[in-house]
Amino acid sequence: MKKILFLVAVIATCTATAQSRYFTKTGKVTFDATTPTSPEKIRASNDNAVSVIDAGTGAMEFMISMTAFNFEKALMGEHFHENYVESEKYPKCNFKGTVTNIIEVDLNKDGNYPVNVKGMMTLHGVTKEVTATGTLTTKGGAITAGKSDFKIQLSDFNVTIPGVVTDKVSKDARIKVDVTYEPVKK
Amino acid sequence: MKKWKIIVLAILIGGIGAGIYGYLEWNRKPASTSEKEAIASFKADSLASIFEDNDSIATIQFTGKIISLEGVVEQCTKDHGVVRLRLKGSDMSGIICEFEAKDSAQSGQAQPGATVCLKGQCNTYQKADMLPSGDLLLSNCVVTEYKK
Numbered sequence: 529m530k531k532i533l534f535l536v537a538v539i540a541t542c543t544a545t546a547q548s549r550y551f552t553k554t555g556k557v558t559f560d561a562t563t564p565t566s567p568e569k570i571r572a573s574n575d576n577a578v579s580v581i582d583a584g585t586g587a588m589e590f591m592i593s594m595t596a597f598n599f600e601k602a603l604m605g606e607h608f609h610e611n612y613v614e615s616e617k618y619p620k621c622n623f624k625g626t627v628t629n630i631i632e633v634d635l636n637k638d639g640n641y642p643v644n645v646k647g648m649m650t651l652h653g654v655t656k657e658v659t660a661t662g663t664l665t666t667k668g669g670a671i672t673a674g675k676s677d678f679k680i681q682l683s684d685f686n687v688t689i690p691g692v693v694t695d696k697v698s699k700d701a702r703i704k705v706d707v708t709y710e711p712v713k714k
Numbered sequence: 715m716k717k718w719k720i721i722v723l724a725i726l727i728g729g730i731g732a733g734i735y736g737y738l739e740w741n742r743k744p745a746s747t748s749e750k751e752a753i754a755s756f757k758a759d760s761l762a763s764i765f766e767d768n769d770s771i772a773t774i775q776f777t778g779k780i781i782s783l784e785g786v787v788e789q790c791t792k793d794h795g796v797v798r799l800r801l802k803g804s805d806m807s808g809i810i811c812e813f814e815a816k817d818s819a820q821s822g823q824a825q826p827g828a829t830v831c832l833k834g835q836c837n838t839y840q841k842a843d844m845l846p847s848g849d850l851l852l853s854n855c856v857v858t859e860y861k862k
Binding site: 549551553554575576578579580582587589590591593595596598599600601602603605609615616619620624712 | 744773838
């Protein structure tokens with residue numbers, strides 16, 4: 529009898545874990561380092577970010593292929609990939625952290641919840657602590673979307689801007705994240 | 715013609731030429747994958763296995779490079795006009811192929827089970843620790859051939 533109860537408890541725990549995790553492989557991340565004196569928008573987007581969130585613990589993860597950032601203009605893309613973030617040398621950017629106020633996100637009540645995220649981000653071979661605010665959207669008992677808009681100092685990640693364009697490229701890049709989550713299926 | 719006139723004319727022509735080159739270079743659009751040469755050809759399952767076996771070495775070898783691929787379509791999705799095909803890889807991994815916008819109409823017709831040949835830019839093997847499996851990402855893909 530005890531064995532059966534134990535088995536039921538294990539299965540229930542596994543099911544709960546699976547149901548509490550949500551993921552996407554098509555998250556949209558945009559990077560903007562435009563300044564008022566930039567001759568045009570210095571902007572790139574990547575529609576293939578992988579993200580996972582655990583609604584129970586608040587654990588959150590992002591994985592981004594740097595080489596998959598697309599620019600409207602080829603020259604800007606070449607400078608970004610070759611001179612700034614060195615995409616072939618450091619092809620991955622990842623973030624591992626926690627939604628620190630996940631307890632305030634009520635899965636039983638549809639809505640947009642303001643959240644605080646804190647964790648370690650690795651970019652250009654440098655790992656730094658990053659904090660950001662954002663929103664999580666819940667619908668039908670599940671987390672369905674997440675959004676955030678925050679800034680990172682490029683110098684924190686050893687990304688140097690050449691002197692000749694120092695006032696044309698922002699020292700802090702604006703990062704926008706827009707993801708639609710679906711439940712992780714076991 | 716006087717010597718100084720020739721010098722002024724040469725400088726003028728050189729300046730105009732440099733200006734035109736600069737303008738064209740500044741406004742150059744990214745080249746389509748169809749205009750690029752693939753450095754290697756793979757079956758989808760063998761490429762997925764290469765990345766699964768040693769992600770670090772495969773990343774150094776192939777990331778940012780154009781690759782030709784043949785594989786069986788597992789899933790076709792369209793999101794905000796962007797078509798993605800997931801090709802069957804190994805037991806644990808697949809290959810996600812994101813298509814160029816102008817190729818979306820053709821690639822969007824791919825049916826699960828069909829064999830497709832394509833070219834695309836190899837990115838990284840995207841595996842989050844919190845997920846049981848990962849996928850290799852190819853972007854800016856173009857279909858080169860459909861097979862029955």
